[in-house]
Amino acid sequence: MAWLAARSAPSVNDLMMSRLDRSTSLDPPPEKTIFRIDLNEDRPIPSATASTYAPSEAGDLAMPSVLFPSMRLMLAAMLCCCFITLSISSSNLAVALICMTSCPHHGYGGDLKWKTEQEGLVLAAQNAGSLLTLVTGMWADRLNGKWMVFVALLLCCVGNLVLPLFAADSFWFAVAARIAIGASDACLMPACNSLITRWFPQSERAAAIGLISGGRQIGTLFILPTAGYLCTRKDILDGWPAIFYLSACISILVTVFWIPFGADKPAKQCCISGRERNFIESRIACESIGKRTDRSRRVPYQAMLRSRALWASMFALVCHEYPLVIMLQFLPNYMRDVLEFAPTKNGLIAALPILCLFVSKTVSSSFSSYLVTKRNMDKTVVCKAFNAIASGGLAMCIFIVPLFDKTRAVYAVVSLCGAMIFADNGMTSIAKTSQPNSNPTHLSEQEYVAICFRSNSKLREK
Numbered sequence: 001m002a003w004l005a006a007r008s009a010p011s012v013n014d015l016m017m018s019r020l021d022r023s024t025s026l027d028p029p030p031e032k033t034i035f036r037i038d039l040n041e042d043r044p045i046p047s048a049t050a051s052t053y054a055p056s057e058a059g060d061l062a063m064p065s066v067l068f069p070s071m072r073l074m075l076a077a078m079l080c081c082c083f084i085t086l087s088i089s090s091s092n093l094a095v096a097l098i099c100m101t102s103c104p105h106h107g108y109g110g111d112l113k114w115k116t117e118q119e120g121l122v123l124a125a126q127n128a129g130s131l132l133t134l135v136t137g138m139w140a141d142r143l144n145g146k147w148m149v150f151v152a153l154l155l156c157c158v159g160n161l162v163l164p165l166f167a168a169d170s171f172w173f174a175v176a177a178r179i180a181i182g183a184s185d186a187c188l189m190p191a192c193n194s195l196i197t198r199w200f201p202q203s204e205r206a207a208a209i210g211l212i213s214g215g216r217q218i219g220t221l222f223i224l225p226t227a228g229y230l231c232t233r234k235d236i237l238d239g240w241p242a243i244f245y246l247s248a249c250i251s252i253l254v255t256v257f258w259i260p261f262g263a264d265k266p267a268k269q270c271c272i273s274g275r276e277r278n279f280i281e282s283r284i285a286c287e288s289i290g291k292r293t294d295r296s297r298r299v300p301y302q303a304m305l306r307s308r309a310l311w312a313s314m315f316a317l318v319c320h321e322y323p324l325v326i327m328l329q330f331l332p333n334y335m336r337d338v339l340e341f342a343p344t345k346n347g348l349i350a351a352l353p354i355l356c357l358f359v360s361k362t363v364s365s366s367f368s369s370y371l372v373t374k375r376n377m378d379k380t381v382v383c384k385a386f387n388a389i390a391s392g393g394l395a396m397c398i399f400i401v402p403l404f405d406k407t408r409a410v411y412a413v414v415s416l417c418g419a420m421i422f423a424d425n426g427m428t429s430i431a432k433t434s435q436p437n438s439n440p441t442h443l444s445e446q447e448y449v450a451i452c453f454r455s456n457s458k459l460r461e462k
Helices: 002-008 012-023 057-061 071-100 116-142 145-166 171-199 202-232 241-261 274-287 301-305 308-337 343-373 379-403 406-438 440-461
Strands: none
Touching: 071 116, 071 145, 071 171, 071 202, 071 241, 071 274, 071 308, 071 343, 116 171, 145 171, 145 241, 171 202, 171 274, 202 241, 202 343, 308 343, 308 379, 308 406, 343 379, 343 406, 379 406
C-alpha cells in the first residue's frame, strides 16, 4: 500500500517543475498587485538563474516601503522623470519661439529676427537629431542602458544651455542645440526599451510603459503654461531665456538621482532585495534576451522586414507621431496666429489637449491590460479594436479643426482635445505595447527600423 501511495503521489521534482512553469511562463496572469511581490511566497527559480548569484541576507529580509513596494516601480518612476525631462526640453521651444522672434500680435515682441524658413529649420533640427536612433537602436542591447540614459540627460542639459547663450550670435547655434535635444531622444528611447525588457515581466510591461511614457505628457503639461508665464516676465533672466535655464536645471536634478539608483539590469542595482531579483529573473529567463556581450546573437533583419505585424506597428507609430508633433510644436503658433491668444493664455490653453492625452494614455493602457489579463481577450483583437477607434476618432476631430476661427476658438480647442483623447486611446497604449510583447529580444532593433519612417515623416512635415 505504501508503495502504491508513493507511485500515485506526485514527486517533489514534479511539484517544483509545475510551479516553475507557472512562474516563468511568458504571460502569467497577474496574481498580485502590480509591481509587488509576496514576501511569503516560496516560488522556485530556474537553476541556471539561481546559480549566477548567491542570496543576499539583508536583501532577502528587506521589507518594501509603502512609496516604492519594489525597485522596479522605483526604476519606472525614475524613467518617467527622464521622459519628463526630455519632454520639457522638447516642448519648451514651442512656446519660447513665439517670444524669441518678433511678432505684432498681443505683445509677442522678440529680439531675434528669424525668417519663417529659419524657424522651420530650428524645429526640424530636433527631428534630425533623433535620426541618431539609426545607430543607438542597433546597439542599445549591447550597451549599458544606465549610461545611455545618462548621456541623454547630459545632452538635454547642454542643449538647453547653449540655445539662450549663443542663439543671438548665430542662428546655427540654435540648430545645433536642438540637434542635441533630438540626439537625447535617440539615446533615451532605445535604452528605455532595453531596460523595460530586462526589468519587467511581460504581464507588467503594459502598465510600466503607461507609467514611463506618461512622463512625456507630464513634462509638456508643466512647461507649456510655465513657459507662457516666463515669456511675459522680462524681469526674470530677460524672459524667454529663463525657459531654457529652468529646463537645464531640471535635467541636472534628474541626473543626480539617476546616477546612484539607475541600473541596466536587476543584478546591478545596489538596493534591490534578493527576492525581487529572483522574481524578475525567473520570469524573464525564458524570453532568451541574452547577454549584451554575446556577439553570436544575430538580429533577424530580413525576417523583421517581412513581418506584417512589424509593418503594422510601424504604420501605427507614424500615424501616432504625426498629429502629436503638430500638437506639441505648432499648437502655440496656431493659437498665436489663428486664435490670437495672449502669451499666458496661450500656454495654459495649449496644455489642455496634452492633459487629455495624458488621461487617455493612463486609462487606455490600464483598460487594455484589464481586457487581456482579466477577460482573457485576444491581444490581437484588442490591439486592432483600440487602433480602429483611435484612428477614426482622431481623423474626425482633426478634420473639423480648420472650420473654426478666432470667433469660435472654444470649438477649436474642444476639437483638439478630442483629437488627443483618440490619439492615445489606442495608439500609445497598444501600438507601443505591441512591440515589447511581440519580440522582446530584439525590441531596440524594432525601434531602429521604425525610426526611419517616423523621423522621415517629421522632417517632411517641417
